[in-house]
Amino acid sequence: QKEVEQDPGPLSxxxxxxxxxxCTYSNSAFQYxxxxxxxxRKGPELLMYTYSSGNKExxxxxxxxxxxxxYISLFIRDSQPxxxxxxxxxxxxxxxxxxxxxxxxxxRLQVTL
Amino acid sequence: xxxxxxxxxxxxxKRGQNVxxxxxxxxxxxxxxxxxxxxxxxxxxxxxxxxxAQLEKSRLLSDRFSAERPKGSFSxxxxxxxxxGDSAMYLCAxxxxxxxxxxxxxxxTVV
Numbered sequence: 001q002k003e004v005e006q007d008p009g010p011l012s013x014x015x016x017x018x019x020x021x022x023c024t025y026s027n028s029a030f031q032y033x034x035x036x037x038x039x040x041r042k043g044p045e046l047l048m049y050t051y052s053s054g055n056k057e058x059x060x061x062x063x064x065x066x067x068x069x070x071y072i073s074l075f076i077r078d079s080q081p082x083x084x085x086x087x088x089x090x091x092x093x094x095x096x097x098x099x100x101x102x103x104x105x106x107x108r109l110q111v112t113l
Numbered sequence: 114x115x116x117x118x119x120x121x122x123x124x125x126x127k128r129g130q131n132v133x134x135x136x137x138x139x140x141x142x143x144x145x146x147x148x149x150x151x152x153x154x155x156x157x158x159x160x161x162x163x164x165x166a167q168l169e170k171s172r173l174l175s176d177r178f179s180a181e182r183p184k185g186s187f188s189x190x191x192x193x194x195x196x197x198g199d200s201a202m203y204l205c206a207x208x209x210x211x212x213x214x215x216x217x218x219x220x221x222t223v224v
């Protein structure tokens with residue numbers, strides 16, 4: 001079993017829809033959580049960073065963390081064709097030497113006109 | 114541009130050749146990471162530097178791989194005697210200490 005599970009999609013939605021992307025994890029040591037957006041053949045771009053349970057909002061993006069359920073979500077409101085990309089969840093253990101990130105496989109999102 | 118810079122962006126090499134990639138992190142970041150990403154997968158951790166010290170290496174990093182960060186500035190990742198299984202995107206990230214910012218990656222193709 002992978003430490004981080006993420007549905008690979010693809011997920012296709014019409015422009016303007018609300019998108020929900022999710023990850024589950026098994027390692028209780030993970031204490032901080034990130035969402036990255038990755039366009040084809042590009043590096044991951046940091047969208048959201050959070051370290052506590054609850055919601056964090058930034059523009060059209062809302063990150064939600066439920067540590068008790070080991071479940072995190074990213075919501076995208078008013079989705080645009082430019083949001084079409086792969087979305088990666090990542091999480092880190094602050095007690096480790098490296099504070100390295102463990103990633104999900106990524107969910108491919110397609111926003112259609 | 115003050116982001117993480119990686120060179121080259123693409124590298125095609127013949128099996129058995131050595132390759133070296135370079136990463137220039139964001140200048141004030143003392144933490145530097147190398148990750149590898151294959152098609153349809155998320156990035157996987159390879160190694161970590163804090164300043165010039167290499168403090169952690171993944172078991173994915175075989176003895177054909179070596180990484181350096183002289184003087185705690187830029188970093189290089191060398192792969193010796195490349196194999197077709199080394200074909201992947203090699204990503205560098207820097208952070209201060211938690212939020213990690215990635216470069217555009219070096220895409221390696223071993224033929």
